[in-house]
Amino acid sequence: MTPHRPEAGGLTPLLEAQGLNLRFGAIPALIDVAIDITAGEVVAIVGESGSGKTTLLRVLSGMMAPDAGTVQWLGQDVLAMGEAARRRLMRTEWGFVHQNPRDGLRLAVSAGGNVGERLMAVGARHYGSIREQALSWLAKVEIDASRIDDLPRTFSGGMQQRLQIARTLVTHPKLVFMDEPTGGLDVSVQARLLDLIRSLSRELGLSVLIVTHDIAAARLLADRILVMRRGRVVEQGLTDRVLDDPQHPYTQLLVSSVLAA
Amino acid sequence: MNSATTMDSPRASGTIDSPRASGAIDSPRASGAIDGYNFAYLDEATKRMIRRALLKAVAIPGHQIPFGAREMPLPYGWGTGGIQVTASILGPTDTLKVIDQGADDTTNAISIRRFFTRVAGVATTEHTADATVVQTRHRIPERTLREDQIIVYQVPQPEPLFRLEPRRTETKRLHALADYGLMHVRLYEDIARLGHIAKAYDYPVMVNGRYLMSPSPIPAFDNPKMHRMPALQLFGAGREKRIYAIPPYTDVRSLDFEDHPFRPIRAPHVCALCGSGDTYLDEVITDDAGGRLFVCSDTDFCAERQADTAKEAAE
Ligand SMILES: Nc1ncnc2c1ncn2[C@@H]1O[C@H](COP(=O)(O)OP(=O)(O)OP(=O)(O)O)[C@@H](O)[C@H]1O
Ligand SMILES: [Mg+2]
Ligand SMILES: [Zn+2]
Numbered sequence: 001m002t003p004h005r006p007e008a009g010g011l012t013p014l015l016e017a018q019g020l021n022l023r024f025g026a027i028p029a030l031i032d033v034a035i036d037i038t039a040g041e042v043v044a045i046v047g048e049s050g051s052g053k054t055t056l057l058r059v060l061s062g063m064m065a066p067d068a069g070t071v072q073w074l075g076q077d078v079l080a081m082g083e084a085a086r087r088r089l090m091r092t093e094w095g096f097v098h099q100n101p102r103d104g105l106r107l108a109v110s111a112g113g114n115v116g117e118r119l120m121a122v123g124a125r126h127y128g129s130i131r132e133q134a135l136s137w138l139a140k141v142e143i144d145a146s147r148i149d150d151l152p153r154t155f156s157g158g159m160q161q162r163l164q165i166a167r168t169l170v171t172h173p174k175l176v177f178m179d180e181p182t183g184g185l186d187v188s189v190q191a192r193l194l195d196l197i198r199s200l201s202r203e204l205g206l207s208v209l210i211v212t213h214d215i216a217a218a219r220l221l222a223d224r225i226l227v228m229r230r231g232r233v234v235e236q237g238l239t240d241r242v243l244d245d246p247q248h249p250y251t252q253l254l255v256s257s258v259l260a261a
Numbered sequence: 262m263n264s265a266t267t268m269d270s271p272r273a274s275g276t277i278d279s280p281r282a283s284g285a286i287d288s289p290r291a292s293g294a295i296d297g298y299n300f301a302y303l304d305e306a307t308k309r310m311i312r313r314a315l316l317k318a319v320a321i322p323g324h325q326i327p328f329g330a331r332e333m334p335l336p337y338g339w340g341t342g343g344i345q346v347t348a349s350i351l352g353p354t355d356t357l358k359v360i361d362q363g364a365d366d367t368t369n370a371i372s373i374r375r376f377f378t379r380v381a382g383v384a385t386t387e388h389t390a391d392a393t394v395v396q397t398r399h400r401i402p403e404r405t406l407r408e409d410q411i412i413v414y415q416v417p418q419p420e421p422l423f424r425l426e427p428r429r430t431e432t433k434r435l436h437a438l439a440d441y442g443l444m445h446v447r448l449y450e451d452i453a454r455l456g457h458i459a460k461a462y463d464y465p466v467m468v469n470g471r472y473l474m475s476p477s478p479i480p481a482f483d484n485p486k487m488h489r490m491p492a493l494q495l496f497g498a499g500r501e502k503r504i505y506a507i508p509p510y511t512d513v514r515s516l517d518f519e520d521h522p523f524r525p526i527r528a529p530h531v532c533a534l535c536g537s538g539d540t541y542l543d544e545v546i547t548d549d550a551g552g553r554l555f556v557c558s559d560t561d562f563c564a565e566r567q568a569d570t571a572k573e574a575a576e
Binding site for chain 1: 434437438440442443445446449450452453454517518519520521
């Protein structure tokens with residue numbers, strides 16, 4: 001199990017954040033966090049519950065403003081961007097896959113409509129071609145073509161999550177934020193979904209920033225790992241290095257608890 | 262902008278925001294107006310507030326402007342938004358036509374017409390050609406409206422995204438960002454399920470290439486009449502407290518897909534009374550045995566055509 005791409009050092013990052021700090025009242029959710037991700041790279045953010053993983057994704061994707069720090073997308077200041085520009089980014093060059101498919105899908109809209117929405121939002125006005133692309137994406141995420149007009153609420157949890165991925169990737173974003181995309185699914189379903197994410201990210205040269213507290217998932221998918229604890233990044237590096245030779249005691253604990261399990 | 266020409270034209274500016282309208286109190290009442298009311302029922306301050314909203318609405322075609330809707334002596338379902346707009350633009354020399362479902366003689370049309378006769382003493386007509394102001398629910402007259410006319414629509418729900426996104430704050434944001442993918446998703450769903458776009462009334466339009474707008478519950482058949490219409494189009498929603506407008510000669514496009522273009526649908530029949538093959542038809546049940554015929558919904562247009570045909574026959 002080796003990272004599937006050479007280390008991306010030297011390339012200019014797509015997304016780069018520095019000095020991120022954010023408190024919720026007395027709770028420091030982010031403390032001096034720095035992170036970057038280059039084209040085609042898969043970066044996993046791991047850490048226990050409440051360590052600030054979701055908060056970090058929300059800040060990086062401009063959904064939430066930090067108290068201090070900078071976030072740059074291809075050299076543009078994400079935090080200074082107007083809402084219109086940010087929304088445009090969110091439906092073109094970025095994608096967001098939520099832990100709960102209900103937050104990422106329109107449950108009252110058919111599977112095809114869910115996949116087609118981003119296309120229509122960026123101006124697609126040919127029904128036949130929208131439908132064709134929806135079908136091709138359903139195939140990519142292994143949803144039978146016959147389900148295209150069904151509502152997502154008739155889908156299993158794993159299918160809903162695959163639909164959410166299809167809906168997000170249809171406009172070929174450069175970077176996808178994923179917040180525990182396999183959370184709440186059966187173990188066997190999780191494994192299939194992780195395989196799918198891995199093959200799609202390779203095939204499309206996607207950058208993926210994925211939050212997980214599943215070390216095995218991080219090993220399977222990620223080129224690099226960031227370990228968070230209580231709002232801080234306590235360790236980061238190439239996946240194999242971090243998992244095989246953890247430096248921080250907390251990482252050592254994480255890795256050993258997985259081995260023990 | 263197009264709107265400027267209309268707003269500057271003597272009639273329109275006179276009725277929208279000039280001393281003439283606000284001075285209407287002093288002007289001799291046309292006969293028939295009852296005492297105890299200000300001209301056209303609303304007080305002058307309210308009219309000015311509504312006219313300001315109208316001017317804003319004309320300046321941003323298709324954009325909904327909030328206004329402080331007043332209680333009217335008619336229930337909301339009776340088109341109080343349209344009535345307030347009409348009351349704010351009427352002058353003593355105007356001639357008002359009121360239609361409901363295309364007809365001048367329905368209860369709703371009659372009571373609104375009677376209301377304005379009583380409170381403004383203005384002349385009324387059933388002839389589209391003779392009206393300076395047309396207040397309508399559910400139809401646009403078949404006869405092409407002119408530059409010197411204004412059409413006022415009664416609107417129950419001004420928000421075209423209402424069914425898709427019930428939160429007002431969110432729909433406001435979607436309009437601000439011109440983020441209308443959701444409306445297309447709705448149309449996509451229709452085609453996927455039914456093979457065609459099912460919306461037959463209140464079919465959403467893009468105004469001036471910028472704002473998504475509800476045309477009020479007129480049949481989709483009437484949508485093309487809104488496109489580059491010479492008359493000023495004003496929309497009033499009383500319960501929802503919104504006003505919007507389309508200035509003369511503004512582009513109004515019905516949403517569609519390239520491979521499923523918008524089609525103004527009508528019943529595939531000719532009018533049983535005037536023989537028209539290109540007007541919007543109502544289906545009328547003629548007897549208990551299920552007999553039915555199709556007749557023009559625009560009663561004025563139909564009567565004129567019948568008269569023309571009779572005249573030609575006589576000549
Ligand atoms: N909107 C909020 N208001 C107040 N506190 C918050 C808010 N969002 C997060 N927090 C707090 O900030 C800290 C980080 O939360 P966050 O959701 O980022 O953790 P997480 O790493 O994603 O956890 P989990 O694995 O459980 O999803 C927690 O202590 C949480 O209670
Ligand atoms: Mg979380
Ligand atoms: Zn007829």
